[in-house]
Amino acid sequence: MPIGNVTRGTTGYNRLRRVDRWIATLPVLRHTDDPLVADVGYGASPTTTLELRDRLARVRPDVEVTGIEIEPARVALANAGARDGVTFRLGGFETPTPGNRRPAVIRAFNVLRQYDESAVVESWRIMQDRLQPGGALVEGTCNEVGRVASWVTLDELAPRSFTVSLRLAGLDVPSIVAERLPKALIHRNVPGERVHAFLRDLDLAWAVAAPLGTYGPRQRWIATVHGMRDRGWPVLHGVTRWRLGELSVPWRAVAPA
Numbered sequence: 295m296p297i298g299n300v301t302r303g304t305t306g307y308n309r310l311r312r313v314d315r316w317i318a319t320l321p322v323l324r325h326t327d328d329p330l331v332a333d334v335g336y337g338a339s340p341t342t343t344l345e346l347r348d349r350l351a352r353v354r355p356d357v358e359v360t361g362i363e364i365e366p367a368r369v370a371l372a373n374a375g376a377r378d379g380v381t382f383r384l385g386g387f388e389t390p391t392p393g394n395r396r397p398a399v400i401r402a403f404n405v406l407r408q409y410d411e412s413a414v415v416e417s418w419r420i421m422q423d424r425l426q427p428g429g430a431l432v433e434g435t436c437n438e439v440g441r442v443a444s445w446v447t448l449d450e451l452a453p454r455s456f457t458v459s460l461r462l463a464g465l466d467v468p469s470i471v472a473e474r475l476p477k478a479l480i481h482r483n484v485p486g487e488r489v490h491a492f493l494r495d496l497d498l499a500w501a502v503a504a505p506l507g508t509y510g511p512r513q514r515w516i517a518t519v520h521g522m523r524d525r526g527w528p529v530l531h532g533v534t535r536w537r538l539g540e541l542s543v544p545w546r547a548v549a550p551a
Contacts, residue, residue, distance in 0.1 A: 296364045297420060298386030301408040303338035303368060309440040310342045310403055312459040313432060314349045315538065316445070322398045322428045323350065329357040332389050332397040334421065335405035336361040340372035340382060346401065347380050360391050387417050389424040396426040403445070406477040407435045414478045418448060425450045434476045442474050446545065453478075453545040455530060458496075460539040462511035468500050468518070469493040482550050489548040495525050496541070512537050 323329060331350060336343045343361035350357045361382045363369050372382040383390050389400060400421050406414055421431050427450065434445025434457075441461035446453050456479075458471050472483050472493055479489045499521030506514045519536045523529045530542040 296384060296386035297388045298335070298364050298405075298417075299409070300365050301335065301405060303363075303365065304404070304438070305337035305339050305342055306438065306440075307341055308345070309436065309438070310345065310401075311349075311440055312436065312443045312538075312540075313401065313403060313434065313445055314346050316447075316457065316459070316540075317346070317399055317401060317430075317432055318350055318353050320399060320430050320447075322426065322430055323354055323357070326398040326426060326428075328395060328398065328426065329354050330391060330395050330397045331357060331359045331399045331401065332391060332424075333359060333361045334387065334389060334400055334402040336363055336368075336372070337404070338368055338371075340375060340380075342403075343372070343382070344375075344377075344380060351379065358392075360397075362386070362389060387420040389421055391424075396424055396429065398426050398429050400425065400429070400431045402431065402433045404435050406433060407480075409477060411477055411481055414476075418453075422448060422450050435474045437474055442471055444471050444475055444479075446476050446478065453549070455542050456545050456548050457540055457542040460515075462515050462539045465500075465511060468496045478550065479548065487551055489550075492527065492543070492548050495522060495527065499525065512539075515539060 333343045333346055340361055347359040359380050362385045364386045369382050369384045431448040432445050436443035443459045445457050447455045483490050499518045502521055503514045503517035506517045516536050519541055528544055528547055
């Protein structure tokens with residue numbers, strides 16, 4: 295039986311572009327001998343699964359994407375529009391795939407947000423157990439138009455990093471992402487928790503970098519990330535990622551206390 299619950303299924307065109315851009319850079323996608331990606335809980339429409347395949351095919355032309363949904367009617371609708379490189383299957387966190395192959399990457403977005411926090415670790419474990427060696431599970435959430443997003447990237451064993459991704463134009467304060475934290479963190483944004491300190495310092499660094507807004511929001515964000523590093527946060531990657539409105543830190547930096 296599929297593992298999980300039927301959720302609202304809200305979706306939309308271009309909503310997951312930020313996380314798809316992240317997935318396209320994952321080393322396992324580029325190096326695996328079996329470039330299979332699973333999209334768990336794609337929703338009421340197959341739109342974002344089809345977009346995922348198109349985006350990943352730019353860096354891995356032979357990529358295959360399997361969309362997985364727990365609601366039979368959604369699977370039937372998706373299969374009516376299936377095309378080369380994309381299949382759809384009935385299932386949940388157990389991540390059924392063609393031939394029971396292990397995915398190189400599993401994307402599970404805006405799914406666990408609708409569950410209790412107590413379900414997160416076990417749901418992660420079930421999906422992690424399905425990964426190829428060196429594979430990645432990317433689990434998170436975003437707002438309705440995809441301009442505010444955050445996610446956790448895990449390997450087969452443990453969570454490894456936490457990423458915030460924001461549309462910088464018109465950004466008031468970065469802590470707007472508090473509304474779209476992954477389920478593992480969304481109730482932890484309270485004094486005494488690491489993620490609360492992270493968002494507090496992020497807003498402070500953004501405010502300090504305000505004068506650089508004259509040169510555009512990207513320059514202000516890059517200065518903000520440097521400010522976070524100066525405050526002792528173990529910031530990952532470099533300017534190429536930061537220019538996209540991203541900021542990543544090791545999971546241990548924000549993990550629940």
